[in-house]
Amino acid sequence: MKKAMVFLLMLVMLLGGCRAARPERHDGKLNVYITTYPLYDFTKKIAGDRINAVQIIPAGVEAHDYEPSPKLMTKLEKCDVFIFNGGGLEAWAERIDDSLADNGVVTVNTAGGIARDDDPHVWLSPLKAKGQAEKIYKALVKVDPINADYYSKNYAGLKKKFERLDNDYKHTLSQAGSRDIVTTHAAFSYLCEDYGLKQVSISGISPDSEPSPKRMAEIIDFIKKNNIKYVFFEPLTSPKLADSIAEETGIEKMTLDPLEGLTPRQKAGGEDYFSIMEENLSSLRRELVR
Numbered sequence: 001m002k003k004a005m006v007f008l009l010m011l012v013m014l015l016g017g018c019r020a021a022r023p024e025r026h027d028g029k030l031n032v033y034i035t036t037y038p039l040y041d042f043t044k045k046i047a048g049d050r051i052n053a054v055q056i057i058p059a060g061v062e063a064h065d066y067e068p069s070p071k072l073m074t075k076l077e078k079c080d081v082f083i084f085n086g087g088g089l090e091a092w093a094e095r096i097d098d099s100l101a102d103n104g105v106v107t108v109n110t111a112g113g114i115a116r117d118d119d120p121h122v123w124l125s126p127l128k129a130k131g132q133a134e135k136i137y138k139a140l141v142k143v144d145p146i147n148a149d150y151y152s153k154n155y156a157g158l159k160k161k162f163e164r165l166d167n168d169y170k171h172t173l174s175q176a177g178s179r180d181i182v183t184t185h186a187a188f189s190y191l192c193e194d195y196g197l198k199q200v201s202i203s204g205i206s207p208d209s210e211p212s213p214k215r216m217a218e219i220i221d222f223i224k225k226n227n228i229k230y231v232f233f234e235p236l237t238s239p240k241l242a243d244s245i246a247e248e249t250g251i252e253k254m255t256l257d258p259l260e261g262l263t264p265r266q267k268a269g270g271e272d273y274f275s276i277m278e279e280n281l282s283s284l285r286r287e288l289v290r
């Protein structure tokens with residue numbers, strides 16, 4: 001009910017503010033609003049300080065859970081570029097995409113044409129994440145051609161980082177003796193497809209979906225039959241389910257980060273998409289290469 005009210009209010013504000021002129025940019029920089037941490041990281045790696053980049057979903061907040069405030073909506077109407085993941089991750093962003101575009105904002109649905117309808121987690125595949133970054137790069141060049149050379153040079157470097165990451169995953173996981181991983185929510189399908197792994201998840205596509213007792217029993221049975229050593233848990237989701245699985249089966253827990261946001265601690269420690277993806281690879285190595 002509350003969500004519906006907020007959405008209605010947002011819609012009224014959007015329609016009311018239709019075709020507002022872009023506010024003058026006093027520092028000459030584009031105002032770019034970006035929903036999730038990975039997309040913010042890619043955008044900053046391409047554009048550096050040549051833009052004013054704002055990450056909408058703050059550190060410590062899980063992307064599936066976030067709902068925007070009316071205050072944010074007013075800011076989005078006036079920004080130059082709005083970058084979101086899509087594929088159902090931020091349903092609110094997909095609802096306002098067209099209205100913002102009508103209002104003169106350049107919107108970038110980074111997973112459009114990359115994600116399947118039922119699964120937004122494309123950024124966990126390094127090559128699909130590269131596709132998302134390419135869309136961001138192309139939008140920035142189009143909106144801000146004066147800085148095109150700077151963006152091109154940075155994007156070329158970023159592209160190589162995705163390709164190196166993909167090679168690290170390929171190389172390490174080609175040595176895997178086992179192919180099965182048990183995750184908290186079903187965030188790793190694209191990653192598993194790229195490297196020939198199989199994900200069995202406790203929850204569904206969103207971490208909020210509670211598994212049934214039958215599902216919990218199936219997972220426990222799967223762990224016992226398939227020589228699983230670790231149940232993977234996530235930094236921004238309650239470890240309750242992973243805890244009870246670990247206790248029931250006598251196996252250990254280990255982090256596998258779906259990167260739906262940084263924790264405040266990761267942020268303070270200077271972690272980024274690539275450092276966390278390398279840590280994820282270490283976790284996968286410990287489970288699969290024995």
Ligand SMILES: [Zn+2]
Nearest residue numbers: 187205206258
């Ligand atoms: Zn997710």
